[in-house]
Amino acid sequence: MTDHFIQDKTTKVTVNLEGAEQKMDFNDLKSGGFIKQRQKDLFTVRLRCPGGKLTTEKLIEISKIAHKYSKKGVVHFSFRQSLEILYVDYKEFNAIVAELEKIGQKVASCGPRVRVPTACGGCEYNPNGLTDTQKMAEMVDKTFFGTPTPHKFKTSFSGCPIDCARTKEMDLGFQGVVDPKWEEEACTGCTICAEACKEGAIESDPDTGKPIFDPLKCIWCGDCIRACPTEAWRPKRYGHIVRIGGKHGRHPMEAVEVCSFLPDEKVADAIRLTIEWYNANGKRGERIGNTLKRVGLDNYLKFMEPVFQNNETVKA
Amino acid sequence: MSESGAHATLDLRGVMCPINFVKTKLKLEMMSPGEVLEVILDSGEPIQNVPKSIKEEGHRIIEVKKEGDFFRLKVEKG
Ligand code: HEM
Ligand code: HEM
Ligand code: SF4
Ligand code: SF4
Ligand code: SF4
Numbered sequence: 001m002t003d004h005f006i007q008d009k010t011t012k013v014t015v016n017l018e019g020a021e022q023k024m025d026f027n028d029l030k031s032g033g034f035i036k037q038r039q040k041d042l043f044t045v046r047l048r049c050p051g052g053k054l055t056t057e058k059l060i061e062i063s064k065i066a067h068k069y070s071k072k073g074v075v076h077f078s079f080r081q082s083l084e085i086l087y088v089d090y091k092e093f094n095a096i097v098a099e100l101e102k103i104g105q106k107v108a109s110c111g112p113r114v115r116v117p118t119a120c121g122g123c124e125y126n127p128n129g130l131t132d133t134q135k136m137a138e139m140v141d142k143t144f145f146g147t148p149t150p151h152k153f154k155t156s157f158s159g160c161p162i163d164c165a166r167t168k169e170m171d172l173g174f175q176g177v178v179d180p181k182w183e184e185e186a187c188t189g190c191t192i193c194a195e196a197c198k199e200g201a202i203e204s205d206p207d208t209g210k211p212i213f214d215p216l217k218c219i220w221c222g223d224c225i226r227a228c229p230t231e232a233w234r235p236k237r238y239g240h241i242v243r244i245g246g247k248h249g250r251h252p253m254e255a256v257e258v259c260s261f262l263p264d265e266k267v268a269d270a271i272r273l274t275i276e277w278y279n280a281n282g283k284r285g286e287r288i289g290n291t292l293k294r295v296g297l298d299n300y301l302k303f304m305e306p307v308f309q310n311n312e313t314v315k316a
Numbered sequence: 317m318s319e320s321g322a323h324a325t326l327d328l329r330g331v332m333c334p335i336n337f338v339k340t341k342l343k344l345e346m347m348s349p350g351e352v353l354e355v356i357l358d359s360g361e362p363i364q365n366v367p368k369s370i371k372e373e374g375h376r377i378i379e380v381k382k383e384g385d386f387f388r389l390k391v392e393k394g
Contacts, residue, residue, distance in 0.1 A: 127372070190380030192387070195363045209382070226368035229377030229389075 033108035034093065037086070042071060045085040045096060046108040048145070051119035051137035051157070052081030061103040069096045080154070081118045082108055112285070114140075114147040114275070115154050122159030122176065129159030130222055130238055131176030136267060144271055150282030150291070154247075155271065157240075161221045167241070168255050169248045171288045172274055174240040174267060177220035177260060180233050182211060187232035196227035220260075239263050242270060242308075244300070245289030253289045258301065259308045269307045277303045322354035322390060323347060329386055333361050337369045340391070344375060347393045352378070355389045363387050 033046040047062065054062070062083065066075050071087040078084050088096060097107060108116050117140040120126060122133030136157045147153075158165040158175040167173025189209030194202045201217035202224060204210065211224070211233075220241075225233045239261030246255030262270060274288075277300055282291040292300055301308070326343055328336040340355055347353060357363050359382075367377055367389065374394035381388040 127368075188380065191382050192363060192367055192380055195359055195387075196368075198364070223364070223368075226371070227364065229367055229371070229380060 032097075033110055034088075034090070035084075035110070039087070041089055041091070042087050043090050043093075044076075045069075045088045045093075046078060046110075047083045047085070047100070048106040048108045048116050048141070049082040050117050050141035050145075051134045053119075053134055053137075054083070058103060058105060062100075062105060065096065065099050065103075068099075080116060082116055109146050110152075112149055112151050113153065114144045114149060115152055116145065117141055117155045117157065118165050119157040120159050120164040122157065126159055127226075128162060128221070129176065130178045131157070131159050131174075131240060131264070133157035133159045133165065133174075133176065136174065136264070139268060140271065143268060144275070147275055149275060149278055149288075151285050151287050153275070153278070153288065161219045167243050167246070169246040169252065170243065170255060171245070171247065172271060173243040173246060173255055174262070175243065176238065177241050178222040178225065178238050179220060179236040179261065180213075180218070180222060180225050181236035182213060183232050183234065184210070185232075186230045187211070187228075188230055190229060192227050192229060193224040193233055196223045198223065237261060237263075240267060244274065245287075245292045247287050247289055253287075255289070256292075256297065258297075258304070262308070266307055270304070273304055273307055274300075320354055320390075321352060323351045325354040325356070327356045328362065328366075329356055329358055331362075333365050334369075336362050337366050340366060340370065341373060344373075344391065344393050349393050351393050353391045353393065355391055357387045357389065359385045359387065 035044040035046060037044055066085045067073060069088050069092055070085050071089065074086045076084045076086055117137040119133035119137035121129060122131055123129035124132060124134055140155055153171045155172045156165040156167055156170045158167050160176050163175055167175040187210050191204040191209045193211050194204040199217050199219050201214045202211045205212055225235055241257055242259040242262050243255035244258050245253060247253050278288045278291060281295045282288060324343060326339060328339060336357065343353055357366055370377060370391055376392040376394060377389055378392050379390035
């Protein structure tokens with residue numbers, strides 16, 4: 001994470017802050033979400049907005065601060081949902097951080113550690129949502145943000161298989177799923193569920209119109225449950241598909257599914273143990289996907305057994 | 317009440333999502349609780365989406381008939 005940071009070797013500079021001479025170490029800044037811009041002396045200040053959510057009250061306060069410190073009066077939404085204040089003079093770092101702190105707004109992290117989690121709307125307000133992605137992102141931010149790892153470690157939460165939060169390209173991603181259960185007595189054979197299933201996992205019996213379910217085609221989205229007029233399809237259980245080893249960047253890798261139907265209450269354990277494994281096995285500067293390739297997925301899965309066992313399907 | 321047992325009918329064949337649902341919703345809003353609206357929907361996207369939206373708004377789908385490539389629904393206002 002250093003190549004587009006500070007190019008020269010002298011990272012220690014003396015700057016005049018609020019009339020007093022102070023030493024600043026640019027290396028310290030790297031963990032703090034300050035990104036050097038191509039313009040002399042100007043930096044991007046990246047804020048910490050887990051799940052991309054902010055109260056309007058805080059947003060108003062952030063706007064005032066951004067307006068005061070951005071030399072061009074602009075902000076940018078980062079690709080991981082956090083707000084960035086552009087064109088901030090490094091001599092004003094302490095002042096802007098102090099003002100942000102006053103409103104309870106933290107600055108993001110960079111470098112080899114756990115990053116701000118991203119999340120979609122999830123079941124709180126998205127019609128497709130199956131899991132409370134926002135609550136999960138908040139938990140991860142509180143519990144794991146900034147934990148040192150061999151390289152950056154990105155997590156995300158999608159509320160359903162549409163996967164807007166792109167769990168397939170995360171170091172560790174969690175995607176909501178639901179297990180549909182059918183009760184014959186309530187079914188009127190209307191065939192709506194077969195129409196509603198976009199995966200071809202439900203066919204209608206030609207005589208009765210009742211569903212014939214193919215679990216191998218089901219991706220656990222719950223469309224059938226939402227569509228059924230009589231509640232003959234009901235949720236049996238909710239959970240997360242867990243994916244590991246994905247990344248974007250120059251050499252993208254797709255994450256592999258290591259667990260289906262992990263319940264909410266085991267998500268923190270899954271992250272804790274994964275970080276433990278990564279820190280024990282990963283080389284400096286190696287994303288976990290590459291560690292898995294080098295050390296082997298089986299090694300990881302064995303380590304994760306206490307959390308993943310009894311939660312089914314381990315697809316390699 | 318018509319012979320179909322419905323208080324009103326909306327033929328939404330050829331009407332796209334989400335206009336078909338909005339029309340259904342507006343019609344239901346003009347009716348009284350317990351009254352029945354008959355809705356005719358195309359298969360594909362309309363039948364994938366409209367019934368779940370009707371449910372989410374608190375109405376009840378009391379009958380569904382498939383007729384060729386469209387569906388005839390009876391919706392009881394909630
Ligand atoms: C006004 C803005 C947007 C709207 C209205 C919107 C709407 C949607 C909808 C309705 C879907 C579900 C599609 C489906 O049923 O398969 C979807 C999927 C998705 N969206 Fe968005 N979206 C917006 C912006 C974005 C942005 C800015 C991103 C990423 C930076 C994004 C990433 C995705 C991804 C990754 C999916 C899953 C796509 C897939 O099924 O392959 N969306 N979006
Ligand atoms: C001082 C802070 C940061 C520096 C110096 C920095 C530097 C870099 C560099 C050099 C790359 C290219 C890596 C490669 O292509 O191999 C990169 C990629 C990337 N960075 Fe940062 N970054 C910083 C902060 C962040 C933060 C806070 C986020 C997100 C919240 C972020 C998101 C990304 C993403 C999405 C990529 C694409 C690579 C991937 O996902 O593997 N960066 N960054
Ligand atoms: S992943 Fe699913 S729940 Fe989350 S925003 Fe996308 S469609 Fe909605
Ligand atoms: S959960 Fe989704 S994929 Fe599975 S049967 Fe229902 S509609 Fe089809
Ligand atoms: S949608 Fe419900 S009532 Fe209709 S066929 Fe499917 S399970 Fe039966």
